[in-house]
Every structure is written in structure tokens, then in C-alpha cells.
Amino acid sequence: MIDLVARQIQILRAIIEEFIETAKPVGSETIDKKYNIGVSPATIRNEMVYLTKQGYLQKSHTSAGRIPTPLALRLYVNELMKEKELSVADEVSAKEKIWEHRNDLEDLLQEAAKVLAEKARALGVAMDQEKRLHHSGYANLLNMPEFFDIRVTRNVLSLIEEEGMMQEIFNIGQSENPVHLVYGKELGNKNLEPISIIYTEVHSGGRVYKLGVLGSHRFDYAYVIPMMKYFKGLIEEIADGE
Numbered sequence: 001m002i003d004l005v006a007r008q009i010q011i012l013r014a015i016i017e018e019f020i021e022t023a024k025p026v027g028s029e030t031i032d033k034k035y036n037i038g039v040s041p042a043t044i045r046n047e048m049v050y051l052t053k054q055g056y057l058q059k060s061h062t063s064a065g066r067i068p069t070p071l072a073l074r075l076y077v078n079e080l081m082k083e084k085e086l087s088v089a090d091e092v093s094a095k096e097k098i099w100e101h102r103n104d105l106e107d108l109l110q111e112a113a114k115v116l117a118e119k120a121r122a123l124g125v126a127m128d129q130e131k132r133l134h135h136s137g138y139a140n141l142l143n144m145p146e147f148f149d150i151r152v153t154r155n156v157l158s159l160i161e162e163e164g165m166m167q168e169i170f171n172i173g174q175s176e177n178p179v180h181l182v183y184g185k186e187l188g189n190k191n192l193e194p195i196s197i198i199y200t201e202v203h204s205g206g207r208v209y210k211l212g213v214l215g216s217h218r219f220d221y222a223y224v225i226p227m228m229k230y231f232k233g234l235i236e237e238i239a240d241g242e
Contacts, residue, residue, distance in 0.1 A: 003054055009080065010037055011047050012056055016068045016076045020218040023145045025065025068217070070183035073196075077181060077221050084222045086230055094119070094227075095234060102238045105204075110134040112211055112231055120224045122215030123160070125199070127170070129207045131163045146194035146216040155191040156214065169197060170210050179228045183217065198224055200232045204239035211235070 004012070014035040015026045028044040031037060037044060048066055051057045056072040068076070097115050101107040109126040117124030117137025126134040141147040141156065159165050169187065173180035179200045184192040198219060199212025211231060213224065 004051075004056075007037070007039065008047050008051060010035075011044060012051055012068070012072060013076065013080050015048070015051075015057065015066060016072060016080075019067055020220070023216070023218055025060035025063045025067050027063070027065040030065075070181075070185055070196075070217075073183065073217060073221075074181060077225065078177070081222050083226045086223075086226055090119070090227070091230060094230065098231075098234060098238065105239060106132075106134075108235065108238070109209060109211070110136070112235060113137075116211065116213050116227070116231060119227050120198075120213040120215065120219065122213040122219070123156075125160070125166065125197075125210070125212050125214060127163070127166060127210040129209065131167055133160065133163045133166055135160055141215065144216045144218070146218075149191075149194075151191045152194055155189060156195060159192070160214075166210075170199060170212075173197065173199060178232065179225050198228060200228045202232050202235045202239075204236055209235075 011031060014031050014037065018026045018030060018034065028041045028048060031044050032041045048057060052059065052066060056069055056075070057066040058069050060067055094115055097111055098108060101111045106128065109128055113124035113126040113134045114136040115124070117140060121140050121143065123138060123141055124136045128134075141153060147153045147156070169182050172186055173182035179198060182197040182199075184195040194216055195214060196217045196219065197212055197214045198221075199210055202209040202211055211228070213219070
């Protein structure tokens with residue numbers, strides 16, 4: 001963020017949030033009309049050109065608008081976004097569903113993937129110590145415009161069937177944060193570029209399990225990330241208590 005001034009950060013945040021909401025490339029006119037930036041459309045356009053040169057935005061193939069890059073989305077998650085506070089209802093409903101499976105870790109991981117899929121409206125995944133992959137929520141993918149492209153959907157389904165590939169993806173996403181991000185552009189497959197994966201590591205009894213969600217770039221990060229942190233703590237507490 002060193003190379004960005006306050007106005008550029010304001011414009012970048014507006015573009016990211018508009019893209020998350022609409023799934024469409026964002027133009028300067030939209031930013032001018034919907035967001036109170038306080039500068040002319042021409043100035044917004046100039047700043048968008050600068051943000052593109054700095055690697056935060058990329059041109060769309062289908063319009064004159066811009067879409068955020070993984071660099072911009074990581075910046076948004078790490079520095080620009082304010083995490084939402086989970087409601088008591090969210091926490092209680094998650095805990096009730098997970099608690100029922102506390103005596104069988106495999107069932108617990110499967111249920112966690114299912115509940116996370118429902119909360120994130122995406123594909124939930126969980127990997128155990130033996131690299132077995134649990135998944136739930138395929139139908140959620142079909143509600144995202146990015147997956148209307150059959151090539152994207154086919155590649156995602158193939159990916160989920162390959163535990164080794166998912167393990168590689170989890171390794172790519174390693175970071176110092178409790179919740180990790182992997183974007184399709186980092187996977188070297190053009191048909192996976194529209195996807196992203198948010199996951200965390202669950203530690204219990206010297207073992208490490210993976211828990212996450214797969215969907216488009218347009219997650220409600222401010223909600224999904226604290227939810228992921230809550231699940232991590234909850235499962236670790238349940239597993240270590242047994």
C-alpha cells in the first residue's frame with residue numbers, strides 16, 4: 001500500500017466492493033455515481049489507469065471497465081476490509097450442528113464443510129490428516145456467474161476429485177495469517193482463473209486439518225473470514241476436549 005495515496009485507496013476499495021456485489025467490470029461512471037469520491041470522472045479514470053499499471057486492476061475482455069486482481073483482493077482483505085462481527089445466532093447455529101458430530105472427527109469435518117458451504121454460499125471443503133477430502137455445496141457454484149462457463153465448472157469438479165491437487169493448493173496459500181487465500185491466477189490454469197479458495201488450518205492432537213470454501217473471487221470476505229476463524233477455534237476446542 002506504500003505506492004497508493006488515500007484517494008487511490010478509496011477508489012480501489014469502491015471498485016472491489018462494486019465488483020463483489022455485481023460480478024461485472026467496474027467503470028469510472030459507476031464509481032462517480034454510486035460512491036462519494038469527490039473528484040471528477042476524468043480524475044477517477046486517471047487513477048484507475050494508475051492502479052492498473054501498479055497491478056491492482058486489470059482490463060476486462062468484455063467491456064471498458066476494470067476488475068480487481070488478486071493483489072488488490074489480498075490488500076482489501078488484509079488492510080482495507082473491516083471484519084463483521086458474527087451474530088449470536090450464527091455462532092449458536094454453527095456450534096449446534098458441529099457439536100452433534102463431536103465423537104467422530106470425520107463426520108465433524110464433513111458437517112463443518114456442509115455448514116461453511118451454507119454460510120459462504122459456496123463449495124465447502126475439509127481435508128483430514130490422511131488427505132481425504134470432504135466437500136459439500138456444489139449447487140452453490142451454479143448461482144455464481146463465473147461458473148456459468150462450463151469449462152470453469154468442469155475444471156473445478158476435476159480439481160475436487162484430486163486430493164493431491166487440493167493439497168498443493170493448500171500449500172500455495174500458506175501465510176502468517178490464520179485464514180489463507182488462494183486465487184485461480186496462481187494455479188497456472190486459465191480455466192481456474194475466476195475461482196478463489198479461502199481456508200484455515202485446524203490443529204488438534206498434533207494433527208493438522210484443512211477447512212475452507214471454494215467459489216468466485218466475490219466472497220463476502222468481511223463475513224466469511226471471521227466465520228472461518230470461528231470454525232477453526234470451535235473445532236480445535238471440541239477435538240481437544242474429547
